[in-house]
Amino acid sequence: MATTREIIKPRWHDEAKTTIAATFKYTSDDGSIREAKAVISNTDGTNPDWAEIMDNFSTADIDANTSERIEHVTSVMVERDERRSRREEREIQEKLFDNKLVIFENSHIANSEDVDRKREMRKCENKMDFQVALIDLMIADAFKRAGIDLPAANTTWTTSANT
Numbered sequence: 001m002a003t004t005r006e007i008i009k010p011r012w013h014d015e016a017k018t019t020i021a022a023t024f025k026y027t028s029d030d031g032s033i034r035e036a037k038a039v040i041s042n043t044d045g046t047n048p049d050w051a052e053i054m055d056n057f058s059t060a061d062i063d064a065n066t067s068e069r070i071e072h073v074t075s076v077m078v079e080r081d082e083r084r085s086r087r088e089e090r091e092i093q094e095k096l097f098d099n100k101l102v103i104f105e106n107s108h109i110a111n112s113e114d115v116d117r118k119r120e121m122r123k124c125e126n127k128m129d130f131q132v133a134l135i136d137l138m139i140a141d142a143f144k145r146a147g148i149d150l151p152a153a154n155t156t157w158t159t160s161a162n163t
Contacts, residue, residue, distance in 0.1 A: 003028050010053045011066040013039050020053055020062065096127055103134060112141050 003026050010022035019041045026034050042050035053062075100122065103109055112118060117137040124130035143150045 007049075007053055007056065008035075009065045009069075010040075010057055010062055011069050012062060017059075018043075020050065022049075022053065092127075096124075096130060099127070100124075100130065103130075108141065109134075109137065112137060114140055114144075 006025040006027070008023040008025055010020045013019040013021040019039050021037070021039050024036045024038060026036070038049070040047060040049045040053065057065075103121075104118075109118070114137055117133065117140060121130060121133040121137060124133050140150055
């Protein structure tokens, strides 16, 4: 049974251009196909694969294949990084949502009549803002339970040590 071999997209494997990476596609008479990837060097000048590549492809072809491969690998890496970033952001948002659920089940928060502050808590898009809004609600409710009017935001606090 005879087999034919095709060299697919040889590219430089190193910057010095002393090795070539290529895929060898073998097709049998029965139509079966197998592929093998190889890195070819020609240190002693006798490698027949190197000679065959150089006979069938110009260095410009190999340069173009190398550039195409670099662009492909770069785009794959960028896509992978973007997917990872989206996944991490989704996980952060899911954790924030879960935290909000737990907090809103707390009886002090659930029973708070301060709908405006609770609304602000629900709108928070990150953990820090949520924590600040939670503390704000808790302080406001504590003041209300103590019968103390909540001071204005621009209030300057003093203690007996400051007077």
